Amino acid sequence: MAGQFRSYVWDPLLILSQIVLMQTVYYGSLGLWLALVDGLVRSSPSLDQMFEAEILGFSTPPGRLSMMSFILNALTCALGLLYFIRRGKQCLDFTVTVHFFHLLGCWFYSSRFPSALTWWLVQAVCIALMAVIGEYLCMRTELKEIPLNSAPKSSV
Numbered sequence: 001m002a003g004q005f006r007s008y009v010w011d012p013l014l015i016l017s018q019i020v021l022m023q024t025v026y027y028g029s030l031g032l033w034l035a036l037v038d039g040l041v042r043s044s045p046s047l048d049q050m051f052e053a054e055i056l057g058f059s060t061p062p063g064r065l066s067m068m069s070f071i072l073n074a075l076t077c078a079l080g081l082l083y084f085i086r087r088g089k090q091c092l093d094f095t096v097t098v099h100f101f102h103l104l105g106c107w108f109y110s111s112r113f114p115s116a117l118t119w120w121l122v123q124a125v126c127i128a129l130m131a132v133i134g135e136y137l138c139m140r141t142e143l144k145e146i147p148l149n150s151a152p153k154s155s156v
Helices: 012-041 061-085 088-110 117-142
Strands: none
Touching: 012 061, 012 088, 061 088, 061 117, 088 117
16 A cells, blocks of 8 residues: 555544643633733633533623623633644534533533523624634645745755
8 A cells, every 4th residue: 555645544642642631721711801801890700601601692891802702702711722632623523512512511510401592693603713723724724835945956
């Protein structure tokens, strides 16, 4: 069999480490965005902003600010996909995995399944933004020209 451009070897340790890394990027950057937004409006930060589905909403200023933090976090995590996943084909997989674990975290934290419509809308928008922008960034780097040295070799 001829050599292949990319090797597609099943490596569960790599996949698990990438999942853990993306979860770390997700919660780390979400915490930073929430702290920044809370600092701007002089509000006290809380884990409820991250894990409580009823916090997100259009009717209250904290709900709108939390939604803005989630949207900005999706953009930040798209950069995480670019730097740590580096494959356009895997961006949607890792995005859905990150948000699935966030769903489980919200369910565990509040002891009930998230039922707020705004929470589901925000998560759907964040999944779309993170996957599309991450895939665009990864595809842009994958499609860069490979420089070939066409200069003739000097014979000694």
